[in-house]
Amino acid sequence: MPPHPALSPTGGEDEGEGGDNMTERKIRILVAKPGLDGHDRGAKVVARALRDAGFEVIYTGLHQTAEQIVATAVQEDVDVIGLSILSGTQMIVFPRILELLREHGATHIAVIGGGTILPKEMRELKAMGVVELWGVDSSTQEIVSWLQARFR
């Protein structure tokens, strides 16, 4: 994954590292686990695959509220939020995240996700504004390729 020109309209004053500031930067992805569920295998595997593919990955850790996730996303100036949900709460959490992003004026952050999500629910969530979703049998390469294509 080559470095990518910053897409964020607000972004990039403080890259933290100094050096070749602002002209180019890696795509920043927040991998997040909303709610009380502890199934973090998928989130961690995806986080690591994205990091290995050259993305900058921030992982929230477990038991995050939607408010905490959006606050982190805004504070870390990410390009993408990836939610991992295996608790059946997808139809509640995704809309809430989208709503909070609107409230924060941060709709430029793309919301994607994966987990035990049925095809019908995927269609509904995409209609609400979730950009892409993957089921439990998906490969990390599918996700990496999709992100590379989107941010090419």
Next chain:
Amino acid sequence: MFDPKKLEAIRRELQAWEKNELAGFQARKPERKRSFTTLSARPIRRLYSPADLEAFDYSERLGYPGQYPFTRGPYPTMYRAQPWTMRQIAGFGTARATNERLKFLITQGQTGLSVDFDMPTLMGYDSDDPRASGEVGREGVAVDTLADVEELFDGIDLSSISVSMTINPTAWILLAMYVALAERRGIAKDQLSGTVQNDIIKEFTAQKEWIYPVKPSLRIVRDSILYSVRHLPHYNPVNISGYHIREAGSTAVQEAAFTLAAGIAYVDEVRKSGLDVDAFAPRLSFYFISHSDFFEEIAKFRAARRVWARIMKERFGARKPESMRLRFHCQTAGSSLTAVQPLNNVARTAYQALAAVLGGCQSLHTNGMDEALAIPSEEAMKLALRTQQILLEETGVASSIDPVGGSYLLESLTDQTEKEIWEYLERIDKMGGTVAALERNFFQQEIADAAYGYQVAKEKGEKTVVGVNRYREPEPEEPTIPLHTVDPRTEQLQKERLARAKRERDAARVAKLLEELREVARTDENLMPVTLECVRAHATLGEIVGALKDVFGVYREPIVF
């Protein structure tokens, strides 16, 4: 086991076979893979023979069922006298909804009960807590007060059926509620049998439902074990679990080793209170997965029994055989199930169940075919139960004890597994023990590495998942099997139940008892008696958890991926 001269002859025959038979055949028809490995990426050789069991001493390595080192099974008669308990887990919605499912399973021939709780109950939030919103009754049954536990087991005779409760950081509260329910029904404590999972160590390493920091969490486990040993002679106060470690991505050896390491930590913790090891070790129970790699799993169960027996005897100086025999519940592998072609999961689960039984499990949950999509439907659970009934009553595998024992492959693999478990246990000891290793994120990192390694192997096609990376089909628009749906009224109904329970209780008494609970928590006294007082007075689960947060604080997760 073999006469040295005979063994020498076998070696020569083997070499001759490789030279004269195998080499030419292979040249004409190469094998289908360059190397064959287990699901945990361990090499498997073409053929096993007596040559692989050179130093094998039958009496020392295997012995007899019900005797040290228990490789062949914890009991002398195994399934001939006592078939494994068929224990399908159930839990969703309100206590009323789950009660109906439990009764349904009993009418279908299930022989033990197992209850799953919703995330707020597991994590210590009441159903009216903002953190519980959207999760009430979704992944398990919602429990706030004793009234919910009463309804959960309404019409079920708890003196005649054993009940397993999958609950951890709040386990001591559910145990108290269970005891309080038995008191109300006039059931003597020595009539209660069952298990509470209560394995907090694997929560920190794998399942990730935690509340308090490590040390007070261990103290709670210790207190519930001590209470149970004193008052509930037939109850298992902890179910030391590898299942979640494996589901989080570990290898088979890691699953066994990390589980036994947790066992060691609990024994240490309880012994510190001055109790003799033989006074409580017989009540420790275990829980393993049965995954897809047939022989690797059977070897794992047998090796785990052998290692635990030696740990108890040599490390802890146990004298009672019951302290040394490892008993375990088993569940087929949830993460092996696929969302696509869900009927394939029936076949997967059946093979995994067979491995569990050949490995000598004491109770078994077979997964529903729909569990990669939703929590299981009644129909899926019935089929999973029937799979066990067919296994017990039609296949004949339960007629003889440890029927695959003696297989050259299996004994080699059992020995190898044992050796690798010991290597891990030594590493953990060198780090200062299980708790020190946990605080250094050793387990978490090992599991994350193994999970990622497996994912990479799967994506390279080195590991086949039928329907996913081979034999794919166009995906149907909708699932082809009926799925469980969540009753949208659950959260509201449960909040109303909770409000009623709070209205009808003596609030001043609850406040006083919660303050007593805090007081006890500040000392080293056992938390169970005062918790029992709290639940009898209908203090809520969230209130009890909250009172101890005031004293113990909360755990902060180290981020490892």
